[in-house]
Amino acid sequence: MPQSGTPLGPVRILLVEDSALDAELLVEQLQDAGLAGEFIRVDGADDMRTALAGAPFDLVLSDMELPGFSGYEALEILRRHDTKLPFVFFSGTIGEDAAVKALQEGASDYVLKHSPARLPAAVARAIREARTEREREHAERELMRSQRLDCLAMLAAGLSHDLRNILQPLLIVPDLLSTYSDDPKILRLGAVISESGKRGHEMADSMLSFVRGSRKASETISVAALFSAVQLLLQGSLSRQVRLTVEQPPEDLLIEGNYTEFQQCLINLCLNGIQAMAERGGQLTLSAQQTVAADGRDYVVLRVADEGSGMDEATRQQLFTPFFTTKASGTGLGLMSCKRIVEAVKGRIEVNSALGQGTAFELHLPAPAIDEWVGAEDAAFLDGKGSRILLVDGDATRLSLLGNALAAQGYDPVMAPDGANALQQIASDGLPAVAIIDEDILLLSAADVLAVLREAGFEGPVIRLREPGRQADEHDCTATVVKPVQVQSLFGAIEHALGLRD
Known part of the structure; x- marks a missing residue:
């Protein structure tokens, strides 16, 4: 029985077979042995390439000789498409020399048609071994990323310390200008320098905060100012097909947290939305409102909504899993970082999405007490x-x-x-x-x-x-x-x- 090991679940197998009757018998044999799933039959090179370009398969099962086509050609086509996908020959004409050649050229196994009892076990074993190999490679990649993060943590620690020393004068000297001058132009210049020093320090420390998971200092943030900064930073990332709409919140709408972290969080979510609309275009909307939860507490909800391709349930379930990504060049760390930032202030992040209908991320953040918004610069x-x-x-x-x-x-x-x-x-x-x-x-x-x-x-x-x-x-x-x-x-x-x- 092929299911004697780890259950395979539904499988998807590509049959390279010119006889529809033989393919039907083959499918029945595999299903009787406990293999359930989808079986697609092709009998030529072009049909095979078209099938491989669609949804992924778990295995290719091929006859050796077909009219105008051969199992070796099918194996070559598969290896050009995917070097890891298992390939099993099932033929009545294969000899010992041909079998050895097939294995040398990348076939996973071969089964003779006059000994079909071994076929279900061979198919199941090939699928399990391929899945085990993919899981091993995935684990190795995650280990490599983890090791790179460890190195990054050490580099970030040194960088953060050195930059703090360099930026320290920008935080101290501007505050002293008020003791030496009453010129409003000089005081405004000092405020700009101080703000630049503060944001520079926070940006340098942000990497250290992520890799170590440390809790950064908190401040009261104007949502309107935060949205304006995000809108400015996104201008160079918008294509002609994507429209950015920022629904400006009232000036007194505030949140508590780290300004730089929330700025990075919103930019990350907005860039994901822009990429989701790369082909079809659409509108990206950034909005905020204050609500009262069931527990009576006030919350500020920041919302990033796009009209992109959307996500299925399986993708939504893994969104915040470390290193999970649907992008070829993605790291799988952006959304996990956003979740950490939101949860650090006792908030939560919600996702609403459906295939073809876009995606909306909502950050539910506790609203600060009114008396917390006191400008220290006025003292x-x-x-x-x-x-x-x-x-x-x-x-x-x-x-x-x-x-x-x-x-x-x-x-x-x-x-x-x-x-x-x-x-x-x-x-x-x-x-x-x-x-x-x-x-x-x-x-x-x-x-x-x-x-x-x-x-x-x-x-x-x-x-x-x-x-x-x-x-x-x-x-x-x-x-x-x-x-x-x-x-x-x-x-x-x-x-x-x-x-x-x-």
Whole structure:
């Protein structure tokens, strides 16, 4: 019985046979043995090429001699089309030499017509071996991709660290311009530089966030601004056949998350829609609305809809499977990344699609509380009044920039590049009013430095500089400022710690 091993399920077999009666008997024999599926008969080279160009087959079963055509020619046609598809000869004329030649040229097996009992088992074995080989190759490809991702993670870690150092001045210096100039043109220029630095850092860190699965810092995002950015970035990807329609949401429609990640997510979904309409054209629509779920919570629904070819149920079930793709050059990682981004903010992603009727992706995202949308850029810095600040940071560029920023704002900064130097500074200059300690300092850890400070009598507030996504130890610090450090966040934390601002 061919079904003695792993069940094959429905199969699709191409019969190369000139006799309709022989083909009918052959099909009955295979079906009686438990092989169910679709059997297509051809008797010439052109018909065979046409059949192979359609839906894929599981196996080709061929006679050796046909009028004006031969089994060897059929095997050659198949190997030009697919080098892996199994091919079995079933003939009454094949001899030992011919059988050996057939196997050497790529046939999977041969069965003599006067010994037909072996045919179902030979067919089933050839199909199972071909499927096993495809699964093995697929597993090897996934392993190679996984190994490339591991290498990418190491490269991304180094790249992210170096670029953060390079971009740090773009995040700190523009905020200081307000202390030196009231010129609105200079302040606007500073805002542009600061925004560019922030987005540049997030884009560099996005790759690291994906390969490590880390949780990036969150912010409140205007959906209207997000849509405008996506519309601008898509202009070069639209063909003449595809029309982009952006239904602009109200300015007060907000979501909570990482701006760069959601921008990449929407662009990914839009590009998928554009590619789905490559042949027939159509309209790509980007829209958003606020809804109330059954649990009473407010949600913002971002919708990307296309009029493309659509998907069947089998494809929809695998959409978010790692490395699954229907594109010849696809990686199978884009939609998985979108799903991770949405679920990271406690949202969900839904897909509605049907063959020939287009596809719509909906991102259901929890709406932020109204009082969360407070522009930090509107806050004015207060005079530090000479308060001594211990600043311990192993990044020389950031240490210098933050030290100058603190001094310009009226504080008395005591700067140290590592834990040991910080303790020497305290021994000579006395205890500070506030300690700002980077968690990645050398020689002594941040916890060790803080422990020595406490033993020396320091009872003031502690502000830690922490990488995004790292868990905070609430018992050993007053506040946390996420890196890359922005002057607004740092000054706000200091002012609250000192009681300068309620």
